[in-house]
Amino acid sequence: MRRLVQNGEQLLAVVTESLVRLEDTLHGETPAHIFLWDVIPAGEGEKRYRPKDENSLSDYVKLHLERDLKQRGIIVLREVEIRRAAGGDPGERTDLYVDAYVPGPDYTRIDTLTVIIEVKGC
Numbered sequence: 357m358r359r360l361v362q363n364g365e366q367l368l369a370v371v372t373e374s375l376v377r378l379e380d381t382l383h384g385e386t387p388a389h390i391f392l393w394d395v396i397p398a399g400e401g402e403k404r405y406r407p408k409d410e411n412s413l414s415d416y417v418k419l420h421l422e423r424d425l426k427q428r429g430i431i432v433l434r435e436v437e438i439r440r441a442a443g444g445d446p447g448e449r450t451d452l453y454v455d456a457y458v459p460g461p462d463y464t465r466i467d468t469l470t471v472i473i474e475v476k477g478c
Contacts, residue, residue: 361428361456367469371454374424378417392416410477414451417475421454431455451475 361367382389392413398404407413414434421432433453452473460467 361430361469362458364469364471367430367454367456368471370425370428370430370456371421371471371473374421375417377424378420381420407477410451410475413477414475417473418452421452425454429456 361370392408393405394408396404396406418432418434435449450472452475454471456469457466458469
């Protein structure tokens with residue numbers, strides 16, 4: 357379903373709906389959740405599983421959002437520096453940075469709408 361995103365609440369709703377579609381693929385008919393776990397040999401014929409690291413999960417979510425939202429003119433970026441640090445230290449980064457560009461109220465400029473997603477692995 358296509359719809360025009362005109363404000364931050366609408367962008368958040370579109371991103372949330374996309375994440376629900378991601379959840380559906382993880383538990384669907386051909387479940388994709390297997391791609392988020394590492395197999396650890398545990399002995400004779402046994403397997404143990406450990407979740408992939410947070411960066412791998414962030415990459416997986418980014419790939420999904422790109423595939424799902426790109427045709428809607430929404431851009432998804434990884435590890436964007438949102439605040440510089442003093443000196444040569446690394447700045448504050450965010451896991452996923454989602455932007456949509458919309459015409460301003462007078463159509464003479466473009467406004468940017470942003471949703472920031474922090475991914476937490478456990």
